[in-house]
Structures are given as structure tokens and as C-alpha cells.
Amino acid sequence: xxxxxxxxxxxxxxxxxxxxxxxxxxxxxxxxxxxxxxxxxxxxxxxxxxxxxxxxxxxxxxxxxxxxxxxxxxxxxxxxxxxxxxxxxxxxxxxxxxxxxxxxxxxxxxxxxxxxxxxxxxxxxxxxxxxxxxxxxxxxxxxxxxxxxxxxxxxxxxxxxxxxxxxxxxxxxxxxxxxxxxxxxxxxxxxxxxxxxxxxxxxxxxxxxxxxxxxxxxxxxxxxxxxxxxxxxxxxxxxxxxxxxxxxxxxxxxxxxxxxxxxxxxxxxxxxxxxxxxxxxxxxxxxxxxxxxxxxxxxxxxxxxxxxxxxxxxxxxxxxxxxxxxxxxxxxxxxxxxxxxxxxxxxxxxxxxxxxxxxxxxxxxxxxxxxxxxxxxxxxxxxxxxxxxxxxxxxxxxxxxxxxxxxxxxxxxxxxxxxxxxxxxxxxxxxxxxxxxxxxxxxxxxxxxxxxxxxxxxxxxxxxxxxxxxxxxxxxxxxxxxxxxxxxxxxxxxxxxxxxxxxxxxxxxxxxxxxxxxxxxxxxxxxxxxxxxxxxxxxxxxxxxxxxxxxxxxxxxxxxxxxxxxxxxxxxxxxxxxxxxxxxxxxxxxxxxxxxxxxxxxxxxxxxxxxxxxxxxxxxxxxxxxxxxxxxxxxxxxxxxxxxxxxxxxxxxxxxxxxxxxxxxxxxxxxxxxxxxxxxxxxxxxxxxxxxxxxxxxxxxxxxxxxxxxxxxxxxxxxxxxxxxxxxxxxxxxxxxxxxxxxxxxxxxxxxxxxxxxxxxxxxxxxxxxxxxxxxxxxxxxxx
Numbered sequence: 001x002x003x004x005x006x007x008x009x010x011x012x013x014x015x016x017x018x019x020x021x022x023x024x025x026x027x028x029x030x031x032x033x034x035x036x037x038x039x040x041x042x043x044x045x046x047x048x049x050x051x052x053x054x055x056x057x058x059x060x061x062x063x064x065x066x067x068x069x070x071x072x073x074x075x076x077x078x079x080x081x082x083x084x085x086x087x088x089x090x091x092x093x094x095x096x097x098x099x100x101x102x103x104x105x106x107x108x109x110x111x112x113x114x115x116x117x118x119x120x121x122x123x124x125x126x127x128x129x130x131x132x133x134x135x136x137x138x139x140x141x142x143x144x145x146x147x148x149x150x151x152x153x154x155x156x157x158x159x160x161x162x163x164x165x166x167x168x169x170x171x172x173x174x175x176x177x178x179x180x181x182x183x184x185x186x187x188x189x190x191x192x193x194x195x196x197x198x199x200x201x202x203x204x205x206x207x208x209x210x211x212x213x214x215x216x217x218x219x220x221x222x223x224x225x226x227x228x229x230x231x232x233x234x235x236x237x238x239x240x241x242x243x244x245x246x247x248x249x250x251x252x253x254x255x256x257x258x259x260x261x262x263x264x265x266x267x268x269x270x271x272x273x274x275x276x277x278x279x280x281x282x283x284x285x286x287x288x289x290x291x292x293x294x295x296x297x298x299x300x301x302x303x304x305x306x307x308x309x310x311x312x313x314x315x316x317x318x319x320x321x322x323x324x325x326x327x328x329x330x331x332x333x334x335x336x337x338x339x340x341x342x343x344x345x346x347x348x349x350x351x352x353x354x355x356x357x358x359x360x361x362x363x364x365x366x367x368x369x370x371x372x373x374x375x376x377x378x379x380x381x382x383x384x385x386x387x388x389x390x391x392x393x394x395x396x397x398x399x400x401x402x403x404x405x406x407x408x409x410x411x412x413x414x415x416x417x418x419x420x421x422x423x424x425x426x427x428x429x430x431x432x433x434x435x436x437x438x439x440x441x442x443x444x445x446x447x448x449x450x451x452x453x454x455x456x457x458x459x460x461x462x463x464x465x466x467x468x469x470x471x472x473x474x475x476x477x478x479x480x481x482x483x484x485x486x487x488x489x490x491x492x493x494x495x496x497x498x499x500x501x502x503x504x505x506x507x508x509x510x511x512x513x514x515x516x517x518x519x520x521x522x523x524x525x526x527x528x529x530x531x532x533x534x535x536x537x538x539x540x541x542x543x544x545x546x547x548x549x550x551x552x553x554x555x556x557x558x559x560x561x562x563x564x565x566x567x568x569x570x571x572x573x574x575x576x577x578x579x580x581x582x583x584x585x586x587x588x589x590x591x592x593x594x595x596x597x598x599x600x601x602x603x604x605x606x607x608x609x610x611x612x613x614x615x616x617x618x619x620x621x622x623x624x625x626x627x628x629x630x631x632x633x634x635x636x637x638x639x640x641x642x643x644x645x646x647x648x649x650x651x652x653x654x655x656x657x658x659x660x661x662x663x664x665x666x667x668x669x670x671x672x673x674x675x676x677x678x679x680x681x682x683x684x685x686x687x688x689x690x691x692x693x694x695x696x697x698x699x700x701x702x703x704x705x706x707x708x709x710x711x712x713x714x715x716x717x718x719x720x721x722x723x724x725x726x727x728x729x730x731x732x733x734x735x736x737x738x739x740x741x742x743x744x745x746x747x748x749x750x751x752x753x754x755x756x757x758x759x760x761x762x763x764x765x766x767x768x769x770x771x772x773x774x775x776x777x778x779x780x781x782x783x784x
């Protein structure tokens with residue numbers, strides 16, 4: 001044994017030192033990782049051939065080993081860490097020679113590139129990375145951050161520490177719209193840092209809050225970190241739970257867990273929403289508390305005079321708070337009493353399949369005892385009772401085709417139970433009502449007549465829905481009945497939007513907010529998966545940036561506005577009409593709706609192409625696309641290179657050695673804490689991409705193979721990885737900020753400034769540890 005260490009341990013040290021040296025060499029990270037894999041394999045192969053790397057493995061031919069297996073202990077659970085008393089035998093780390101390991105690595109790397117990069121199941125999800133990056137870069141180049149910083153500083157500046165709080169708010173907003181850490185930190189460093197320093201803000205607080213707020217894009221959806229982690233987590237969790245089920249004596253994870261062992265990126269986006277907001281709140285509370293304790297280092301600042309119309313407290317309370325709450329709460333109350341609800345009358349041609357027991361009970365005794373230990377005796381007894389009832393009734397009911405009479409009866413039952421007001425009409429009414437209320441609240445001195453006409457139109461629309469529209473009314477007749485009431489409502493909303501566009505805050509916040517709601521709403525609501533939502537976000541960002549560019553050039557942006565309305569028309573027609581024109585019997589109204597939808601699609605496409613031309617002509621699109629290609633290429637190259645390094649670690653037994661060490665604790669809480677500590681420490685020297693693709697695949701089978709919720713495990717890793725941007729000496733956010741900070745701001749100021757925020761990250765992790773419901777509540781409320 002060289003230096004008294006096991007051969008596998010020396011191999012792991014060689015890999016880490018080679019990787020660390022390659023990164024410090026200055027080569028691009030993607031090539032440094034691949035090169036580290038090749039070089040470390042060569043060094044380990046040379047030492048192994050010289051007989052210097054000897055692994056002390058358990059002697060599987062010994063009597064003690066066979067006696068242990070005879071007691072019923074699975075061979076997979078036996079290791080040198082858990083059973084140190086067993087006899088050992090010295091073997092080479094490459095048991096079949098380095099030539100065989102090299103051949104396996106070459107063949108495996110080709111297979112992995114094909115599975116995970118070119119044609120695997122995760123490639124569609126990874127495409128979201130490209131479009132989220134494009135969305136973020138285009139929005140960053142549209143100068144949205146400039147307007148947000150100026151406006152938020154004007155809003156929060158008069159408060160103690162208000163400028164720091166405004167930085168956090170803008171950071172959270174940019175995280176949900178761009179998610180690009182480097183762009184966010186650089187932009188806020190250039191625009192906000194000099195302003196904060198001129199107003200006597202502490203350099204430590206100013207630099208710390210800018211760097212920390214810029215990293216919120218790594219946890220607040222749509223986060224590239226979560227997309228990359230999610231593609232790994234799904235495979236790791238599924239494979240780990242299958243292994244866990246087999247070790248427990250069950251046939252598969254579905255039998256053992258009672259549910260499929262799956263986790264999707266969309267679910268992880270839902271899970272990350274509240275933790276991201278929690279971190280932003282903790283940052284803002286720290287900034288406010290620092291200002292209260294050190295008022296001279298974070299003073300209140302008046303930045304400019306607002307051009308908004310003065311509003312009394314009573315008017316603001318009534319129209320900006322009271323009426324919106326009444327609209328939303330009233331709609332929710334009407335939903336509870338079935339005045340608002342689903343009016344869908346679609347009936348399946350087949351009967352429902354009979355329900356099965358909550359758990360599978362036809363299992364072996366070993367599996368049964370493991371399932372009772374996991375789910376509890378009460379859950380097992382309930383499943384047994386459910387299965388007994390099913391068996392006594394002749395087994396689970398099969399799905400059968402319904403007769404025409406049964407279909408008509410089922411449809412009549414749905415019509416009788418339908419609510420008088422449809423959910424879609426209620427939602428649109430609430431949205432337009434909120435627009436009218438906010439317009440009245442921000443400009444109470446303006447003529448109220450247009451808003452009153454809009455409100456009358458909304459009320460008439462509800463009355464028409466109750467009196468004239470039934471669940472069986474065709475979409476065409478519904479449009480005719482609602483045409484006049486909603487024409488009045490749209491007239492009022494048009495005047496309301498004109499007034500809202502004159503408000504400083506709303507004019508800046510509303511356009512990107514609509515994009516955020518469209519992208520995140522479609523993902524969090526389970527409407528679509530992240531890839532189409534990312535495409536929507538990229539297209540929306542291009543149109544928003546073109547709108548901003550035309551406004552700066554004093555040119556009319558009506559083409560983009562009408563294109564946005566065309567998208568809304570497409571959505572409304574697609575939701576309410578059957579646009580399948582290749583069916584046997586297509587109604588006249590379906591043809592009319594199809595041609596309107598097709599026309600709207602063509603105009604929306606024209607608007608997108610026109611937006612691309614505007615950005616190309618102004619020199620924005622070309623560098624944005626070039627930067628997107630660079631970032632995306634870097635991510636995928638790191639993915640390929642990390643697979644090579646990972647295969648090198650597997651080839652000499654490093655992965656199995658680490659996993660055996662972690663499993664030897666027989667306490668998943670202790671194992672998870674060790675892994676989180678290791679990830680935190682590695683964050684000081686490695687980037688988040690390297691940790692995701694090199695470290696997580698090694699430790700993943702262990703931490704995802706326990707009883708922890710996979711959503712919670714993944715979000716805990718994501719929050720932990722966020723600190724890698726802040727921890728010196730290799731925190732990327734620190735480098736970005738150092739590059740744009742004034743000369744009077746030293747590196748020491750930046751390091752001291754981020755230290756409290758790193759501690760806040762640890763506090764955030766502790767809160768998520770003790771209150772895991774923060775992570776799981778949104779996915780539980782919105783099944784994906």
C-alpha cells in the first residue's frame with residue numbers, strides 16, 4: 001500500500017488533484033475536465049501496472065464471508081466499511097488490467113453521449129437550457145434591469161436600507177425572467193453599486209447584497225441549475241429506488257413504494273418556488289436589519305420625484321386592495337357553492353376502471369415486512385381490507401364500452417351538476433375586473449365613465465352566461481351572446497391599460513411580469529413541460545426586447561402589440577373550439593374558428609420575425625445568439641467531459657468505494673448531512689456545473705435511495721450549490737463583481753460582504769431541513 005492508503009483512495013486523490021490543477025491551469029473548464037479524466041487515468045494506470053496501487057478487497061472465498069452470507073445478509077450490503085472484521089485480499093485497482101478498463105471507458109463514453117446528449121430521453125428537457133439562456137440574454141440586453149433598478153430604488157429608497165432592499169427585489173425579479181447570474185451581477189454592479197457608494201452605503205453591504213441577489217437565478221424558476229439537476233435526479237431516483245426495492249425483497253419500486261418512482265423538472269420548478277422566495281426574504285430582512293442597527297452605513301435615500309398621480313390612502317385601500325380581494329375571494333366563495341365551476345360535458349365512451357388497493361398485497365413475506373416497516377401496519381391492513389373487498393366483488397372492474405343511452409344519461413348528469421357560470425368566463429371576468437380596479441386606484445381623478453362602462457360589461461357578461469348560456473351551448477353561440485357585454489368590457493380595459501401604462505412602476509414591471517406569468521404559469525400549473533415553456537419565453541423575450549427598442553427609437557410598436565393579442569386569440573380559440581378540421585364531421589363554426597386561429601398564428605409569426613429583424617438591425621440579436629451558442633456549447637461540452645471523468649472514477653472502483661462508505665453509516669440522515677457538507681466545501685473550489693455532473697452522479701444513488709422526498713433532496717442540493725457562486729476564492733459572482741466594481745472597492749470588501757449572505761444560505765438550508773413542507777406544499781397543491 002502506497003503511503004499506507006488504499007489503492008482506490010490514492011486513485012481518488014489523483015483524480016481530484018488532477019482536476020483541481022487542470023481548472024487552475026486557465027484552460028476552458030469543459031476541456032480541463034476532459035483532460036483531467038485522461039491524465040488521471042494515465043497516472044493511475046501507470047501506478048497500477050507498477051504494482052503500487054493495491055486495493056484491500058474482502059476475500060469472498062473466505063469462510064467468514066460465506067458464513068456471513070449464510071445468515072441472510074445480502075452480498076450487496078457487505079463492504080470493508082460495514083464489515084471491517086472480514087479477511088482481506090490485495091488486488092489491483094484495475095482487476096482486468098488498464099487495457100480492459102480503457103476499452104470499456106471508450107465504449108461507454110460513446111453510449112453515454114448518445115443517451116444523455118444526442119438522442120436520450122433527457123435531451124428534450126436539456127433543450128430548455130438553450131432557450132432559457134436565450135431568453136435571459138435577450139432580456140438582459142433589452143435594458144430591463146436598468147428600468148427596474150431605477151424604479152425600485154425610487155420606491156424603496158426612502159426606507160432604511162432601501163437601496164439594498166431594492167437590489168434584492170430586482171434580483172428576484174430578474175431571476176424569474178432571465179436567470180443569468182453573470183449578466184445580473186454585472187448589470188447591478190455597474191448601475192447600482194456606484195449609486196449606493198455615493199449615498200454612503202457600506203461597501204461590504206453593497207457588494208454583498210449585489211452578489212447574493214444575482215445568484216437567486218440559480219434557485220428561482222426558471223433555473224438552469226434545476227433543469228440540469230432534474231434531468232439527473234429523475235434517473236438517479238428511479239434507479240436508486242428500484243435497487244432499494246430489490247434489496248427489500250420486492251419485485252420493483254412501484255410495489256414497494258405504492259407509487260411510481262419518478263420526479264420531473266416541472267415538479268422541481270414547483271418545489272423551488274417558495275425556497276427561492278424564502279431566500280430573497282432572508283436577504284431583504286438582513287439588509288433592513290443591518291440598516292436599523294447601522295443607520296449611517298445604509299441611510300434612507302430620496303432618488304428623484306415620482307410623476308405618478310397623488311392617491312389618498314382611502315382610495316388606494318379601496319381600489320388597490322379592497323376591490324381585488326373582494327373579486328378573488330368572491331369568486332372562490334362562488335366556486336365553493338357551485339355557482340362557478342366546470343361546464344365540460346365530455347363523456348368517455350368507456351366506463352371507469354375499478355379502483356385497486358392502495359398497496360399491492362400479493363407479495364413475498366420479506367417484501368411484506370419491508371412494506372409494513374415503510375408504510376406502517378395501519379396502511380398495510382387498509383390495503384389488505386381493500387383488496388379483500390375487491391376480491392369478494394369478483395375482482396377489479398374492467399372498463400367496458402357504454403351504450404348510446406348510457407352516454408346520454410352520463411351527459412345529462414353532467415349538465416345537471418354544472419355550475420351556472422363557467423370557470424373560464426369567471427377567470428377572464430376577474431382578470432379584467434382587476435385591470436379596471438387598478439386603473440381606478442392609480443388615477444382616481446380621471447374620468448371614471450370608461451371604467452364604469454367596462455364594469456357594466458363584465459356584469460352583463462355574467463348575467464348572459466347565467467341566463468342564456470348552458471353547458472350544451474356551442475362555442476359559436478357563446479361568442480355571439482357575449483359579444484356586446486365583452487365589447488363594453490374590452491372598451492373599459494383599453495382605457496384602463498392606457499392609464500396603467502402611465503404609472504412609473506407598472507410601466508416597468510408589467511411587460512416582464514406578463515412574460516414571467518406566461519412561462520412559469522404554464523410550467524407550475526402543469527399545462528406544459530419546461531421545453532415548450534422555454535420556447536414561449538424565448539419568443540416573448542425577443543418581442544419584448546423589440547418593443548423596448550422601438551420605443552427608444554420613437555417608432556410605433558403596434559405590430560408587436562397586435563402580435564401579442566394574436567397569441568391570446570389563438571389560445572382562446574384553441575381552448576374553446578374544436579380545431580380538428582381533419583375529423584369526419586366538421587361544423588361551420590369550427591371552420592370559422594380554425595381560419596381565425598390560423599390567421600392569428602400567421603400574424604403572431606410575422607410579429608416574431610419582425611421583432612427578430614428589429615433586434616438584428618439594432619445589433620442586439622447577433623451577439624445574443626452568439627452568446628447563447630457559447631453558453632449552451634459550454635454546458636453540453638462539460639456534460640460530455642464530466643461523463644468521461646465519471647467513467648474514469650468508476651473504472652478503478654472509486655464510485656463503488658465512495659458509495660460503500662456512505663452506505664456503511666446505516667443512517668440516511670447522517671449520510672445526507674455528510675453529502676451536503678461535502679457539496680458545500682466543494683463549492684469553494686468547483687463550479688456548480690462540475691459538482692452537478694461529477695459529484696452528484698456518484699453520491700446520488702445513495703441519497704436518492706432512502707426515504708427522503710426526491711423533490712426535497714434536489715432542492716436542498718440546488719440551494720447548497722447556489723453558495724458556490726458566493727464562496728471565495730472561486731465564486732463566480734465575486735469575479736463578475738470584482739470586474740465592474742470601482743477602484744475604491746477592494747477584494748476584501750467583497751469577501752467580507754458576501755460572508756453574511758453565505759451564512760444566510762446555511763440558515764435557509766436549516767429552515768428547509770426543519771420545515772420540508774416549504775418545498776413540497778406547492779407540488780402537492782398543484783399536481784404535475
